[in-house]
Amino acid sequence: MVIQICARCQRPTGRPVVVAIGYGASAGGGVVYACPGECAAGFPKQRDPFEQTSPARDVPVRGQR
Numbered sequence: 706m707v708i709q710i711c712a713r714c715q716r717p718t719g720r721p722v723v724v725a726i727g728y729g730a731s732a733g734g735g736v737v738y739a740c741p742g743e744c745a746a747g748f749p750k751q752r753d754p755f756e757q758t759s760p761a762r763d764v765p766v767r768g769q770r
């Protein structure tokens with residue numbers, strides 16, 4: 706079990722939920738965790754970064770109109 710700091714309430718949690726993957730240098734980069742329940746629910750849902758079964762489908766259809 707890994708203790709992570711919740712990005713929302715800043716408390717350590719033994720069951721961290723990945724709510725975002727840091728990209729760039731913001732917040733030091735890396736994975737953003739939150740405790741399960743309210744905190745995790747407070748973050749916008751992203752595609753599960755650990756379930757990229759088909760990267761080719763990961764391209765949103767955008768700017769084509």
Ligand SMILES: [Zn+2]
Binds near residue numbers: 711713714715
């Ligand atoms: Zn929390």
